[in-house]
Amino acid sequence: MILLQSHSRFLLQTLLNRVQNLEKSVELDYHWVEFDDVRYHVQVSMKNPHILLLSVSLPTPPLEAVFLGGLPFGAIEAIKAAYGVIVQILDPPRDGFNLTLKLNLSKLPPDEEYKHALLVKIASVREVVLGAPLRVILKYLASRTVAPDMDHLVALVHRPNESFFLVPQQAEKVTVVFPMRFKDSIDTVLATSFLQEFVESRRTAGLSNAPPCLWSHSPPLELKGATDDALSANAGFVTFVIFPRHVEGKKLDRTVWNLSTFHAYVNYHVKCSEGFMHTRMRRRVESLIQALNRAKPDQEKTKKTAHTRSFKRLSLKDSCTNSSS
């Protein structure tokens, strides 16, 4: 799996199980955590088997990207638009969570394909909620208009206490800047080499329609005016320029997901790379130890005497020389 998928597999599995066994009463109470500190809670009670309570907790936003009203801006409208009548937003959300949704599974559409698509959309609640502000800005871009009363530099959260930046004020393009931070020094070096590949591979033919992408060690000019700790990034800054052709029609959702999880994507591949290196190193160690064992002659000798008998043949010449010396 190279790309991160927008729906949570566990949530989708739970929903599909519930929908297939709608009449069976069962007690469910699951808590789990996904990458970048997004927590989920699913609850179904025996009394109402077709009602499912889904709570989501989002990563803590840093100072420059604080949620007004507990949710990113545009999130409530996005939920209503994506889910329709099946979902009811509970206010206030459960303790410790940013959002609680009450799903009425008996109201799902009867058509199988449509139902499955809607369940996948519900399992992508993270994309809908966290990506809502980005979606709003990119929608303006798709219609080539400028969003009214938007700041010059917008900060959106994507990881606990870290945000990425958008410059939305031009009608023809939106510039997105990611400060990349990694805790481990090895991760930082690997990530830097990966990020430089982004710039290199865009130059290859066939990708000229992709958004132009730049990497720099120091904060780019677009980030002038941001706070100092927002400007520290040990693996540099990545800048993407998004044009209207990247967000028209079906591509909008994909672009929103890919940009929201860019840092997670790079992190995931850095970790995969380290795992692969470990496997290689272990294999190499085994082959070296085998080479060392070949230097020991004893093992071969014991093998021989166990099963075969070896005689040293004495020839007449030998017996002659022996007797004379």
Added chain:
Amino acid sequence: MANTLRLYLTCIRNTLEAAMCLQNFPCQEVERHNKPEVELKTSPELLLNPVLICRNEAEKCLIETSINSLRISLKVKQADELENILTKKFLRFLSMRAEAFQVLRRKPVQGYDISFLITNYHCEEMQKQKLIDFIVQFMEDIDKEISELKMSVNTRGRLVATEFLKQFI
């Protein structure tokens, strides 16, 4: 490039063949102790002159011999930041498994990346020629492994970037 590698390895092999004449020697200072003299360096009459073989400024090999033990220290070429961390990671991985390798030293000598300690006991158990073959093969393998790891990182980076950017088309 390949030419200097062959010369470097041949030189090391010849030096090792000359240096690997180890015999059992009980410790002179302490009764009933038997220590590798090259590590202690207390008695100068038991030590031979150390030999330093340099391929270039970045790569070198120090061979120190004594009457009952031999120490080989290697410094591996590290061209950029990525090769630096890959080398450190790989050699640390190997050093932690020094028990399995028997002739490997757990910590490299100061100023070098990895060290071997061969004692007379190793020479009694293993054939001298094969042991030298192993050391030389080890050096080749380290170089090969580091360059393969670096290539795998670059290939993966290229793939990751291409897949990501293709999503936008």
